[in-house]
Amino acid sequence: EVQLLESGGGLVQPGGSLRLSCAASGFTFSSYAMTWVRQAPGRGLEWVSAISGDGGRTYYADSVKGRFTISRDNSKDTLSLQMNSLRAEDTALYYCAKNMGRQFLNGMGVWGQGTTVTVSS
Amino acid sequence: QSALTQPPSASGSPGQSVTISCTGTSSDVGGYNYVSWYQQHPGKAPKLLIYEVIKRPSGVPDRFSGSKSGNTASLTVSGLQAEDEADYYCGSCAGSNNVVFGGGTKLTVL
Numbered sequence: 499e500v501q502l503l504e505s506g507g508g509l510v511q512p513g514g515s516l517r518l519s520c521a522a523s524g525f526t527f528s529s530y531a532m533t534w535v536r537q538a539p540g541r542g543l544e545w546v547s548a549i550s551g552d553g554g555r556t557y558y559a560d561s562v563k564g565r566f567t568i569s570r571d572n573s574k575d576t577l578s579l580q581m582n583s584l585r586a587e588d589t590a591l592y593y594c595a596k597n598m599g600r601q602f603l604n605g606m607g608v609w610g611q612g613t614t615v616t617v618s619s
Numbered sequence: 620q621s622a623l624t625q626p627p628s629a630s631g632s633p634g635q636s637v638t639i640s641c642t643g644t645s646s647d648v649g650g651y652n653y654v655s656w657y658q659q660h661p662g663k664a665p666k667l668l669i670y671e672v673i674k675r676p677s678g679v680p681d682r683f684s685g686s687k688s689g690n691t692a693s694l695t696v697s698g699l700q701a702e703d704e705a706d707y708y709c710g711s712c713a714g715s716n717n718v719v720f721g722g723g724t725k726l727t728v729l
Binding site for chain 2: 533535542543544545548557558559560593598602603604605606607608609610611612
């Protein structure tokens, strides 16, 4: 069974940093692009970042470019999101998702349950 | 990266069909065959219903179908059931390096 388990969320002050992780199991991790999507309380989905299967290509929403860094460790089947210079508007539930194939553009087929990030003083 | 436009709400009676639209531009929906649809029940993670405009992942009932015309994509739910009541989101690639979602549509089964 394909599973994604996010961790690392929490309460952080504005300007602070947080590192999210997503442990994957049940599939050949390196064969799939992976994506982070967030959802602010009571709001819709927002695409955050994606990474190719080999980790060589990364993509970011304009709202997080220069502040967030996506990475993966294919030897440990783990996806990460390093979040720096956090702002109140980054407060959201962060989902890790497995893409349908090597392309990150063609949809997210499996989602984790999410980890909550709250940015507040 | 403007969000795609979805109606905030839609409704139908059990057994009926409902279509939800997702309008973008030639830079996203109209320019690529990378439109996907997601269903989200309250407190749950989204679930993929449709990808690449018309494809259904295994396990998704064929009551759910997707289509596209110009800059507008559509999700049709046929034979509405009570468990179809949820929020629905469309997503599309917007160029070669990013993805944009719609604002979501709350589907009510009357």
